[in-house]
Amino acid sequence: MNLIVIFFSFVLVNNFILSKFMGLCPFIGVSQNRESAVGMGFAVIFVMSISSLLTWAVYHAILAPLGIEFLKTIVFILVIASLVQLVELVIRKLSPALYKALGIYLPLITTNCAVLGIAIISVDENFGPLESFVAGMSGGIGFLMVLVIMSFLRQKLLLEKVPAPFRGVPIAFITAGAMALAFMAFNSSMISNLFPGV
Amino acid sequence: MIKELTKGIFKENPVLVLLLGLCPTLGVSGKFFNAIGMGMGVIFVLVCSNAVISLLKKVIPNQVRIPGYIVVIATFVTIVELVLKAFSPVLYSGLGIFIPLIVVNCIVLGRAEAFAGKNRLIPSVLDGLGMGIGFTLSLMLIAFIREILGSGTLTLWESGSVVYRFVIPGLSESPAAVLATPAGALFVMGFVIAGINALKAYRSRPGRKDKEKRKGAAA
DSSP states (O other), rough: OOOOHHHIIIITOTTTTTTOSHHHHHHHHTTHHHHHHHHHHHHHHHHHHHHHHHHHHHHIIIIHHHHHGGGGOOOOOHHHHHHHHHHHHHHHHHHHHHHHHHGHHHHHHHTTTHHHHHHHHHHHOOHHHHHHHHHHHHHHHHHHHHHHHHHHHHHHTSOOOOOOGTTTTHHHHHHHHHHHHHHOOOOOOHHHHHHTTT | OOOHHOOOTTOOTTTTTHHHHHHHHHHTSSSSSHHHHHHHHHHHHHHHHHHHHHHHHHTTGGGGGGHHHHHHHHHHHHHHHHHHHHHHHHHHHHGGTTTGGGGGGHHHHHHHHIIITTTTTTHHHHHHHHHHOOOOOOOOHHHHHHHHHHEEEEEEEEEEEEEEEEEEETTTSOOOOGGHHHHHHHHHHHHHHHHHHHHHHHHTOOOOOOHHHHHHHHO
């Protein structure tokens, strides 16, 4: 598949939060504050791109030759958990500033479904190494984009008069639903119109 | 002991009160049957992983407990995945990627960390069962609303040629199709949580306790 198509498909059409419902817990949890939304988003982009490349390598170099593809769930989650630990250690040593910005979000990423999700999707769709990497990165970019838009919306919501039972999480869900409605305009026919022939 | 079982169903309902495990709740709630299947899968994984983790709590070193828990959970998730693939291909394709994603369902790891890692076998099993039932009930509630209003049907069982599906007359010709889309899932979730909040506020409103006392005195 064309890399451009993969990029637009994971950022806009099949956005992880709004159309696949992956990564909703951090989406509701950290979208109240713009700084944490940006920090979480970049940490997710970082981990998703590397982990989808790494799980591709593990799947095609170890699992497929041995014929134990059915173990992919166990192996992938271990790869992701150890990768997150490693990334945390490396960032802490190399760049204390980056660690300060992303550090607290890294442990939360292990249980973000989007990370395991993109690894499994890449394998199921038979992506190559570069395609897996781009898919992971664009999934993360789509996640960051929606998270940042949502943090702006929630800031505006603070100033609105919301009925008491809807305050906080319920109105956040309904706002996200409205955003998902808007994102339905991005569909696969839009991509084939934009990039005819791919 | 029985409190461990019931707390997950109402007071600490994992989805609607604690807001855990949101991704599968929204992702598979388009069809009632998928919601039941997902709920059964999560109950199995929760009960088994809680049991094994509470038995192994002295064996797993504290520093590596999270990876240890994840391996135990992933093992049971793989069992669910293989069993569904063999016996119910319809459900397997309906739930799709959300079956392997049970591994990262925050409810399962959350119960392992908060309960099973500290308690004995029987309470841990009951806790897992209660939380699993609470998850299933809230999933069924949301799927019920979404399937009836969004497609005008209610699918109770679907396996090969055996399909039990109610078609609601009047609704199935012109359903509110937006509720079947991802956006509709977010709307329904928002309204259901708001409903729970309103119920909580109603039950704890001032004056309710006094009224009950007076009633008791009169009786």
